[in-house]
Amino acid sequence: MLSDESIKKAKILIIDDEAINIDILEEMLDTAGYNNLTLTTNPEEGVNHYFDEEYDLVLLDILMPVMDGFSVLQAFQKKENHSEIPVLVLTALNDPNTRLKALQGGARDFITKPFSALEVLARIQNLLEIRLSQKQLNQINKILDFKVQQRTSELKDTMFEITHRLSI
Numbered sequence: 001m002l003s004d005e006s007i008k009k010a011k012i013l014i015i016d017d018e019a020i021n022i023d024i025l026e027e028m029l030d031t032a033g034y035n036n037l038t039l040t041t042n043p044e045e046g047v048n049h050y051f052d053e054e055y056d057l058v059l060l061d062i063l064m065p066v067m068d069g070f071s072v073l074q075a076f077q078k079k080e081n082h083s084e085i086p087v088l089v090l091t092a093l094n095d096p097n098t099r100l101k102a103l104q105g106g107a108r109d110f111i112t113k114p115f116s117a118l119e120v121l122a123r124i125q126n127l128l129e130i131r132l133s134q135k136q137l138n139q140i141n142k143i144l145d146f147k148v149q150q151r152t153s154e155l156k157d158t159m160f161e162i163t164h165r166l167s168i
Contacts, residue, residue: 002132008033010056010128015046015072016090017064021113025059025090028117029124043067047075055085056131057124060107062091062098073105082106084134086127090115 012034016022022039029037038053040046043064050058058076062069069089076082086108091098094112102110109123 002129002136004033006132007125007128009036010034010132011036011038011053012057012059012124013038013040013046013049013053013055014059015040015043015064015069016059016061017041017043018061021061021090025120028120032121034124043069043072047072050076050085051079056135057127058085058087059124060087060089062089062093062102070101070105073102073107076106084131086131088120088123088127090120 012029014022014025014037016025019041022041026037026039029035038049038055040049044067046058046060047067049055060069060072064072067075069091073087076085076087079085083106087106089102089107089110090113091102091110092113099110108127111120111123
């Protein structure tokens with residue numbers, strides 16, 4: 001079971017070209033106890049952060065100059081485990097085509113601006129619970145896989161020893 005503390009320590013990347021939106025999200029998340037935030041108003045820098053670090057969640061705007069949110073989502077797909085890292089799109093665009101394009105492009109959830117802080121926090125909490133549970137499950141699977149390999153090796157050694165003794 002995940003603790004509230006582990007969820008609050010999750011690494012969150014926020015990419016939005018509007019500094020005021022970054023400030024609002026930072027204040028909202030900080031007040032809620034999230035303090036492991038990487039913030040950028042430059043989408044290209046955001047993509048670099050995404051590849052340099054292992055984030056648990058990305059908050060992404062769509063309408064940005066130079067590189068829009070769809071291009072950012074496309075760039076994210078070049079990372080090996082990109083599908084494991086949830087992206088929550090926060091945008092002023094409210095049309096069904098934008099929503100569908102974002103979700104098909106890899107976003108896990110979509111909220112339109114202006115948004116309710118409580119709704120955003122609830123969606124962040126839900127996405128992080130799923131992400132961190134998956135990470136925890138992956139870690140358990142690695143441990144179990146190691147133990148299986150270890151036991152298999154021990155069994156092979158035992159079988160070899162038995163075969164050797166029987167042949168003498």
